Amino acid sequence: MLSKLVKSSKLYLTLAALTVLTACSSSGLEEVDFDNLTKEEREAKLLSLNELEENGKVGFMAVLSGQRFSVDFNYHYKHEDFSLEFTGPMGMQYAKVDVMSDGETLLKVRSEEFFGNNTRELLKREFGFDVPVADLRKIMLGMPEGEKTYDGKGYVTSCNFDDEYIVRYKQYKTFRGGYTLPTDIEISTAFSKIRIKVNNVVRIN
Secondary structure: OHHHHHHHHHHHHHHHHHHHHHHHHHHOOOOOOHHHOOHHHHHHHHHOOOEEEEEEEEEEEEOOOOOEEEEEEEEEEEOOEEEEEEEOHHHOEEEEEEEOOOOOEEEEEOOEEEEEOOHHHHHHHHHOOOOOHHHHHHHHHOOOOOEEEEOOOOOEEEEEEOOOEEEEEEEEEEOHHHOEEEEEEEEEOOOEEEEEEEEEEEEEO
16 A cells, blocks of 8 residues: 555656646746846847737826826737737727837727827827837837946836936846846836836746
């Protein structure tokens, strides 16, 4: 009886170990310690990601009117394209922005669709909020373009892009594979202030 229990336990541990190894290998991510990488090495790792999906809450405040509201969001980057979806109760979609690698965009607002490369202006017109859509990929990775300041570990704390908008990073967290990403981001323009809080990283590979 005892020998059967020992054999059973060994089999269980073997299967568990195989499951863990399979999960690690299927993720395709090499474990890294971002704190020990140079800025250039971090950027290279982040830019090599094939897919990143995050969700959480985003809050908007219009500078002139003081109007404010918050909604759920889902950000999904895959193979040079990305989308940003805003949803409400029961997953109801308010708007969705799709940005293709060639710069073309599709904005869906309720039952209407807008094509082109002027999504930023369309969002201003439809919602009264200014979102630097074309630059979102690098902003979400914590490596925006512009004049930057850094913390003691070399992560960006703020960035001024040609006085057009300012990005402030208030928190970073480390996720699967050792990748460190911003989870509390504030984007300020002359028209609006946007606060993005990432609750979950659904996919990263």
